Amino acid sequence: MATRHVFGAFTLEVNDNGVCVATFSRPPVNAVSLSVYEDIGHLADHVATDSQIRVIVISAPDDARAWCGGADLNEFKGMTAAKRKERYQFINEQLPRFHRIDRPMIAAIRGAAIGVGVMLAGMCDMRVVSEDSRFACPEVDYGLVGGSAGLFATLRMPEAKVREMVYTGRAFTARELESTGLFNYVVPRAAVLPLALDMAAKIAEKSMPTLRARKQASLSWEGSEWMDAYLESQDMSSTLVEQPESEAAVIAALKRGSRRAAS
Template sequence: MELLTARHGPVEVLTLNRPAQRNALTPGLIAALSAALGEAAASEEVRAVVLTAVGDKAFCAGMDLGAFALDRNDHGARTNLHYDRFATGCYPKPVIAAINGSAVAGGFELLLHCDLAVAARHAMFGLPEVKRGLFPAGGGTLLPSRIPLALALEFGLTGELVDASRLLQLGLLNRVVDSTEVVGAALALAQRVASNAPLGVAATRRAMWRCSREGTEAARRSLQASIDEVFQSDDALEGARAFTEKRPPRWTGK
């Protein structure tokens, strides 16, 4: 199987499983990832997703160009709704990347689509598409919404790779840990997110992603609908009651 799935309480772990191909993306793997993301989104039990990969050499090397060419010729184009929602910031639940090895090209773009990220110290990152006659069309050109333009241009125009410590300095990683601790650290982060109120988490993610990509005014204009939904919810009342009663809240997502 190209994608492995496992449940850890309220966290779904999705694992890319093509280590011999540096976990490069094929149409089949993207379809499986899209389906798994859809199942996680629809599940009331799942409140966060961890995305990782098998092995310690590569998280994802981007597209498997040969597989894409063969699949396109044999089967035609696929629609991967939930993968597309994830790639465009519209996925409804938090996704935490556990970067076990190098993430380049489309693999780096996978990282950029995630909400939070933990990486192994030895991992390398970059957008080398220009070295191959291509450009980072899968989300890499949105990098200036995350870091200063000059630094984003250095990634995109030189195609050079940087290490995890540099990415941490740039604010694109939340944690850098030893390779044996990557998944555990990502799970711990995901569990902390999953312990909070689902509606509040979702509203916070939407507003912050919109602010990052569209600016503060766009984010501010969209707030009222979230305020109406969240502040009048059962969970808002439960949060207040749990606080005054000095007990853990029991969230329902309603």
């Protein structure tokens, strides 16, 4: 029987074998608001105290339009440099807690991972994705500097592809990125969650102290350089956010979203 916990937009179901399925659900597109960042912090804090959780699979509902649709652009209307820095300060209290979770994490992605969604996927230890899922770093389209490049470098993605993603902002399918080594498996959509759960079940059979030590060793090997680069990108974005084209791009994107929702 599964034990259930709810932290805002995240529902955790912990099975008897120690596999925890964390489902992110914030319709319509699983956009990440400040409240979601807070939920991420609460989730991380809970895992730290729950000895039943051995492995975490992060998923989204079957009918979700995205695994993670990126930042909630509604919070970017009227953004100033001071507000942007305040937002970053709050985010930087939450995301590192997620990154430091001392259990193996598997991202089971069926759909889009945009912006911070790419960051969250990259912070997981493994990624199982559907062949039609899409990945984008669109910050350049909003006159901002995305923070994913340093994380991609840590994951040994080819630098040429990283630069194509962050300079163009366009969405790439999982098949287009498969050769970069970002994913463990690229499979049909229906196979994503079963495969991720099968991997998690095998991992959950291992010694809990060993799993936690292995995760800590991996984090230590990874180092902090990518986070330093992420913080530098935040400083750069804070100086750009008041540019007129940035505000115009946010408003245009919100209008496009409204039209799609109405159609």
